Amino acid sequence: MELKAVGASYRRWAPVYDQTFGAITRAGRAKAVSHVNARQGKVLEVGVGTGLALRHYKDGVEVTGVDFSPEMLEKARAKVEEQRLSHVTELRRMDARxxxxxxxxFDTVVAMYLVSVVPEPEKVVAEMARVCKPGGEVVIVNHFAREDGPLARLERGFAPFADLLGWHSDFPIERVLGSEDLEVVERRDFPPFGMFTFLRLRKRPAEALAEAV
Known part of the structure; x- marks a missing residue:
């Protein structure tokens, strides 16, 4: 998706996001935040959206959030103020590329339901890896295309409507697995219907990266 289309889509979604897509994606968000809380440290949430995850981070986690949509960020900032979320240190408008x-x-960089939305997702993942500390983790929660079965056919049917939906229904997981800096340490599907995937990537230590060059 082009950045202009992303902005337009999320202007439409912002007023109702929490009650619609936000509700469907609750399980994946809870899984990601629980993992981040166990790790603690400095956290970057890329594509923070309306801030649905922010209140679930615990003490010991220092959260920075970025998003391209000013409408989404406005709602996230309102949550931080209303809920007095002192662990959220900064919310900024930013192009994830x-x-x-x-x-x-950052000790952990997390992107929930983002990589199938942004233009140039490979560049976004590379940036997430760059700002992550060696030995730290990049955590991605997203829908990835299935190769066969009824769900795969449904994904292909919705693919032409990506700009309207605000995400690519037929997005292949290979597009986020190409960074040499990152190794997959966990991959797990979860409800509803196994539609979403929890993907945990570790940034290789500096000495490992040097040996690979």
Missing amino acids: ALDFPDDT
Whole structure:
């Protein structure tokens, strides 16, 4: 999707996102946040959206959130203020393809239901890896295309409507697995209907990266 289409889509979704897509994706969000809480440390949530996950982070986690949609960020900031979420240190508008943070900044970088929305997802994952500390983790929760079966046919049927839906229904997982900096340490499908995948990637230590070059 082009960035202009992403912005337009999420302007439409922002007023009703929490009650619609946000409700469907609750299980994956809970799984990701639970894992992040166990790790603690500095966390970057890329595609923070309306801030649905923010209140679930626990003490010991310092959260920075970024999103391209000002309408979504407005709702996230309202949640931070209303719920007095002191563990959320910053919310910023940002293009995920060019994260404005130094290398090796965060212990965990998480993206929930983002990679099938953004243009150039490979570049987004590369940026997530860049700002993650060596030995840290990149956590992705997303829907990925199935190769066969009824769900695969349904995904292909919805594919032409990506700009309207705000995401690619036929998005292949291979598009987020190409970074040499990252190794897969966990991959798990979960409800509803196994539609979504929890993907945990570890950034290789600096010495491992040097040996690979």
